[in-house]
Amino acid sequence: MQDSKSLIHQVAQEIAASQNSSTTAAGPADSARAQREQNSAPTDAHIDAINQVFALFRINYHNQYYSAFKDNELLNQARRLWLNSLAQFAPETILRGARKVIEESEYLPTLHRMIRACQGEPEKFGLIDAHAAYVEACRASSPKAAYHWSHPAVYHAGCASDWYFLASNAEKIAFPIYERHYLKICERVMNGEQLPAPNAPALPQTIETPLSREENLKRMEELRKQLDI
Structure with a gap:
């Protein structure tokens, strides 16, 4: 079978080629769509995560794995599909999703099941x-x-x-x-990050009471004397 480094290189080349082919003149809607796609474009970290996921699946679902991916071509197609479909998630989220499905199911997961696992359970x-x-x-x-x-x-x-x-x-x-x-x-x-609490404005140490009319007049008179007016 094709070794891991060669596969990573091949997938990276195909991703780069597909991105270059889409950089044609486009209208506002196409530009917005292109921007969204760029925001979720696979990175080297995503490629590495997908390779780790398939390695985990090969170990945990040995017979099912080789039954599903009977030859190198099918395996490469699956990896490319999963890579592009899961690029919306952070690499660590993809790995967390893989661990989740391995712990919860004895069957090789579908891509849909993997996406659900990556989405997690926010309510928890x-x-x-x-x-x-x-x-x-x-x-x-x-x-x-x-x-x-x-x-x-x-x-x-x-x-x-x-x-x-x-x-x-x-x-x-x-x-x-x-x-x-x-x-x-x-x-x-x-993924375990603790968000900082919102920075609420601090309350003043002292609360000033508005001066009365008589006190305002007194201060004004003192100011006039200081300025000699």
């Missing part, structure tokens, strides 16, 4: 769904940092999306942007 981390988070972010009172958030991820996704952008655009425009940031932050949380 106190995370709400993306649309509910978007609604919370839009309805939160100012100052945003002082608001009682259901989870810091909701706040940080709002910061990443830009509060003014969320407030000044319709949901059909703003929500996809917020959702992308929120899901990425959720991935980080599910």
Whole structure:
């Protein structure tokens, strides 16, 4: 069989070729789609993660693995498909998903099952769904940092999306942007990252009471004497 280094090189070349072939003149919609694709384009770390995933599957599902991938061509096709389909997730998320399916199932997983595993179970981390988070972010009172958030991820996704952008655009425009940031932050949380708490403005040490009319007049008179007017 083709060795790992050769396979990685081959997949990387094919990805680069497919990206170069798409850099033709395009309208605004095509440019936006191209930008989204670029944001989720496979990296070297993704390629390495997919190779590790298939190595784990070969060890854990030995007979099923060789039955599904009977020759090198089928194996390469599967790796390319999984690579491009799972590039939306961070490499560590892909590996976490692989460990999850191995622990939970005795059968070689489908790509759909793997995607579900990578998506994780946000509710176990106190995370709400993306649309509910978007609604919370839009309805939160100012100052945003002082608001009682259901989870810091909701706040940080709002910061990443830009509060003014969320407030000044319709949901059909703003929500996809917020959702992308929120899901990425959720991935980080599910991978063990501790998000910093929102920086609420500090309360003043002392609370000043407005001066009375008589006190204002007295201070004004003292100021006139100092200035000799």
